[in-house]
Amino acid sequence: MLDKILRTIERIPAFPATVRKVEELISAGDYSAAQLARVIELDQAIAAQILKMSNSAYFGVRQPIRSIMDAVTYLGQENIIRAVRTAGISRFYHGPLKGYVPTAVQLWEHSVAAALMSQILFQKLYRRRNHQLYTAALLHDVGKLVMGEFVGESFQKVMERVIHHGCSFLEAEEQIIGINHAEVGRRIAEHWKFPEDIKEAIAFHHRPDLLEKENKTIPWLVYLSDQICLMTGIGVGEDGLAYRGLGEVIEKFNLRMRDVEESIVELTDQLEAARGLVNIE
Amino acid sequence: MATIVVGISDFKASQNSSDVLITYALGSCIAVVVYDPHARVGGMLHFMLPNASLDAVKARENPCMFADTGIPLLFKACYQLGAEKKRMIVKIAGGASILNDTDFFRIGQKNITAVRKIFWKNNVFIDKEDTGQNFNRTVSLGIADGRCTVKSAQGMAREL
Structure with a gap:
């Protein structure tokens, strides 16, 4: 496979x-x-x-x-x-998507939400926008598009490991399929000739703590944006909440609980305004 | 049978026995489900955050976003359809977190605490509860019989 x-x-x-x-x-x-x-x-x-x-x-x-x-x-x-x-x-987010979410459009909704959230957070932290970050957040789950085509019955085995063996979804993908969706995403971004920053952020969007280089904000903010969207249930798939929380992200950006809550409120506003970005059919 | 979807930061109330209220993929959010078996009136709220004090403007625009402004709204809507407080059965589901999130945002936990506090203050008993842990939940309520089911990614739907 x-x-x-x-x-x-x-x-x-x-x-x-x-x-x-x-x-x-x-x-x-x-x-x-x-x-x-x-x-x-x-x-x-x-x-x-x-x-x-x-x-x-x-x-x-x-x-x-x-x-x-x-x-x-x-x-x-x-x-x-x-x-x-x-x-x-x-244009790549069309059609059915076996395993991960019922349709690619749902994955698209989640991707747009994460991209909007990444800008809300960046604006909060640095008072400006960052379009590399936007693109990385928009593409973070692109690996699922290809994985979904092939997982088939293995998907049940992946879920089995998540439910009964306490694995994160990423670990389960590696054990059953031999590769996780973040790494597949990185390879797609490479195929598309995206710059290193974006490839890295996609590859480490669930585990930015594994990046050795210091002071990489983009992968951490993609991680945080994705997690907040997953937590609030925006475009979640079967993998749901089965990812490891990295508490240090909060200290890294000196965020308070209130900042996260405010970002969630702002995201719901922006999602409402951004229907034109979400509805691609 | 009409399936009525309760969105994020949304509520629905009904007295139509063919209706089923449903909300999908709750994460840290919570679904508050109420039902009066005598009047056969039920309602469901899907709120995101504990306290309206976070953003008063937003809370006026969309009270269902917060527990403390959404819950009164849900109850009032059910009263208008003939439900009575003393007969209402209350169930809550959701408030999940991500894996080993000991220091993470704890929004799920905060939401659970907020709901319990509101009901306790108002002398309302929570009859059933399926909260916390780390998986998404889809919750439904049948208006005909008050049957409330919770389905998680872990598998089968079970009655709450």
Whole structure:
């Protein structure tokens, strides 16, 4: 099964080139709104989703967005990157998903919630946003997309180990399947040529404590965002709460219980506003 | 049979005997289930956090988010349908945590404590309880007979 999973990763369609082009254009700095709009318009699927997202309350643009040119003008650089990445990633989250959750859309909802939470926390801690973190949180469970295709009956065995042997879900996956969904996710991100920071955050999203390098905030915040969403029951799957709690995360960021509770309240607001990001069908 | 879904930070009350109220995948949140067997009126609240003092504005917008503002609302809605406090059966489920979370956020635990305190203060007895531990729960209530079931990832649905 491990072989099959690894071979499948190689066959996953390439990451949408439009997303890369937009990122390159923006990071090069020297571009016009018209240029940016042209790149996005060439990809009809992404363009359609950008239009839908731009009009969701999440981005808080007052006037109706009728064209990609409107979106580029009113959303601003940071939000355009976020919208393009969200649209690019969402196309992989369709169809049924055996084992983990009934449909990939549910996994998508959980992913968007974690991505929004990552920004709420980052904003609370550092008073700004971080789109690498956003992307890492959005992709943290991408490994489940491929795993779900193959686990089949083994999934029962994985759950068996969780329920009767006190294993975490991750440990159970390793024992039964030979690899966990976080590592599969890292390999998918590698296949898509994502930068090291994002690959690392996906690979260690349940165990950031295993990362040797000091002062890595992104993996810890992806971990925390995911755990808070799982705790509050947003888009949870069969694995549910079967993950090990890492208490040090609270001290690491000097968080109080109240901060976590406030973040949960804010997330419910944002999820309401972000329907355009969640509803991808 | 109509299945009525109770969302996160939401409540539903019903006197229609063909209704089944259901809430999915409770984690640290808690479902408060009430039923008056005489009036055949039941209700379910799915709250997220213990105290409305966290955010007064939010609590006004959506009282069901918090235990202390959601529970009175649930009871009032049931009274309006003919339920009476002295006949009401009260059950709670949820308040789970993640594995070995000794120092983790304890929101589940705080929620359990908050519910117990509210009921104790109001002289309401909690008849049945399935709380804590570390798995998700799906809870349903049949309005016809007050049957309340809790299903966890651990397997079979069982009656509470």
